[in-house]
Amino acid sequence: MSPTAAQLFLRNAAEKSADLMHREIIRRGMDSYDAAHLKGRARIKDWEAAREKCQEIKQEAITHLDRYLLQFEEKVTARGGHVFWAANSEEACAYVKNLALERGVKTAVKSKSMVTEEIHLGPVLEKAGIKVWETDFGEFIVQLREEGPYHIVTPCMHLKRDQIAALFREKLDPAVNSDDPAYLMTVARRILRQAFFSAEMGISGANFLVADAGAVAINTNEGNGRLCTSVPPIHVVVTGIEKVIPRLEDLAVLWPVLATSGTGQGITTYSTLVGGPRRTGEADGPQEFHVVLVDNGRSQLLADPEQREVLHCIRCGACLNICPVFRHIGGHTYGTTYPGPIGSVLTPHLAGINEFKHLSYASSLCGACSSVCPVKIDLHHHLLQNRRNATEAGATKPSERMIFKAWRRAMLHPWMYALGGWTMRKTLRLAYGLGLAGTALDPMRVWNRHRAPVPLPAQSFRARWRKGLNAN
């Protein structure tokens, strides 16, 4: 029987947790981010005010989601663009595939879009005979390795340059003879440039959907998003419905905050706004413009008043960067499109609470994620709510339910609690006396596998209190 997602997670987490080289690579990457982020924060006079403003903008957008989506659709359609509402992955992929087949698309170039990963668009198009090129440098690299992105902003941060050089030598050009990052970029640029100029379709995501302007905001540093949306004759945007913001002016705060939280920059190098296909008189641009609005579980999350704010996420990656769990197990271990704290909170809603509920438990609830989220999503408390929801849905192990029922009885009766504690100490003392520590019979074997045994005091505090400590 194939392992469940939870079992796979435990196995991969154990492996990665012990992988000190992996930890070193990630730590270096995160240290670099921390330094850049701090510099970026210094450019914003009042960071807390910025967070509150971003939270307010997204709250307004989500609270009136239908209105803003309709406004966006009206403006885009008036300019000759097409808006398709996809209830789920299948509908979204079918739309893009059918469009591509109808137009005779042989090659598509794609800029980074987590939603396209979520709906598995790449494999659907490939199966239909369409070659899809990931053009974001990091995505291009993981595509060659046939793996998913490791991180939502920096897809190949788990790789060292010599690994990438070897990969290019094997998959692209045996003449690749250096692992210098600038050189490797030129190799990729040369190959991808051919793709940009021959592709019949450019596919992008959307960082924001601006309702009052009817425009899609796309942010990249490399310029690949620009080329995908300028050169091929068809431009398709695939986006979640929650990306909406009410006004163009909202970007005055959102763009700097996204860049600061994502990479420590003041603003992403190319902050683009696209409102439709090329207009008469413009020198170039796609003749066709399509926006695929993907629901795929988001409207259901909207209906949950406690967790609706999870839809405010602007996909900056800050919570991944600070999360100590992420730093030790890495992005692939999660086994989901979205890793890290936001992934752990979001995935049970988008992909099923039973299969992915383990992610909500794989956290110490340290709260670092909530403290950095630029739109003030209370991430760690949502993990706690997910745990409560799983219990209420009867989705927890019967043995665990029994343990907590017994625990509850003991805690309501002080004598039972005290006796339980005394018994535990005596049992452990006996077990250690018999040399059972670390063996399969060790009651504390989970603890003792990685840690020295806990101390066993002769008396509890309350016993000492009664025996004379109580004199003030």
Added chain:
Amino acid sequence: MPRTVSLFVPCFVDQLLPEVAVDTVKVLRRIGYTVDFPEDQTCCGQPAFNTGYWDEARPCAEHFVRVFRNAETIVCPSGSCATMVRKFYPDLLAASAIREEALAVAGRTFELSEFLVKIAGVIDVGASFPHTVTYHASCHGTRELGLREEPRQLLQQVKGLKLVEMARFDECCGFGGTFAAKFSDISAAMGNSKAESILATGAEFVTAIDPSCLLHVQGILGKRGAATRTIYLAGILAQEAA
């Protein structure tokens, strides 16, 4: 007439780390407080609550509220347990018959360093501890209760104590309650990273306001055969000059 505080002793402190509470009593008495220990207390309910078993945590929390209903001020030598009562009881007991009492009890519950600095108004408790010490900023105390300065203010007044900062001092140690058992490999990896940060300072001791963190870190340090020892904050503050 000396003021009285009621001691809320976390269950694992009561059973496994009694010296944490003994030292807490010592410090409170030294600065002139009478300490009361309501013996019917058991557990604040955090283990069940954090694992998602709110129906089991709720009666436990109600028991706590009844035990402490007449306490003027409640002091707890644990950031996470004080957080449970102060921050989570209002939601957990929102529909309870004793909701009003719960809110009142929650509002009167303080973590030890918080109580000393913000309520008693004391940062110098007359302690002496001539050793190098590094400080681990436990998550609940730091992020939920906002106690970024208070523990340091107390440590800075201890005679002979040299405070050295560790890198990533507010990164989680990896204990996380049942997380340490359910995901023990990740928990241990995080603990080892924390241990490395501690050992890099060369400090003789590491302290924190959460003894559960220190229990976990001591286990990790012990497994590594490291000489650095953990000591709960009150353990330092209880020490006087020889």
Added chain:
Amino acid sequence: MQTEASSREQILARIRRGLRTAVLEPAPAKSVGVIFEPISNSLERFQQECVANLMECTLTADSAASAQQLAMILQSLPAGGIFVQDDPSLRRLIEAAAPARAVRWSSEGAPEESSQATVTLAEALIAQTGSILVTAACGGRGASVIAPCHIVYAKVGQLVPDLATALGRLSQQKILDHNSFACVISGSSRTADIEKILVQGAHGPRRLALILQATA
């Protein structure tokens, strides 16, 4: 457009149903003015940001000096065709700076893939972030991304202090109703995907050079 009983209607219905439960609103946030430090000297700030962004910014006194600057930049590039936004001021500038260069004008269509450089005007310059705002009217979309060198000819009078002002102008003048595209460009193309090491010149221009003329 999708039909009535389609996913579009279902999604909208689900959204409206979901939103019937109100959520506690956060307290109103402070205005944008408090979030960013107000900018007292736009030109100074813009020049500082250009340095940080790795964008070349050369201040020129008049159009003659601008033509000289353009000539110098073009001479430093390999031989080959360039793409220029078809605008009278640029026609004059090219005539003065590089009359012998093979030029493809934006009125002829998209830039050639092999263009050595593109030359365009800008809609505005933004001091806060050291950015150039271009629209489709500035020679089209490819003009600011296809060639390895993008040269922008602008005037100091086009400088606005911050993003809020620039975006406000885009809104008020309904610029996106007349242009299918706009872009705030803040430096040369780059990536840090390999070991977080900054590499200049990813897919877009490696070199972004602004000729900033003091007089109109």
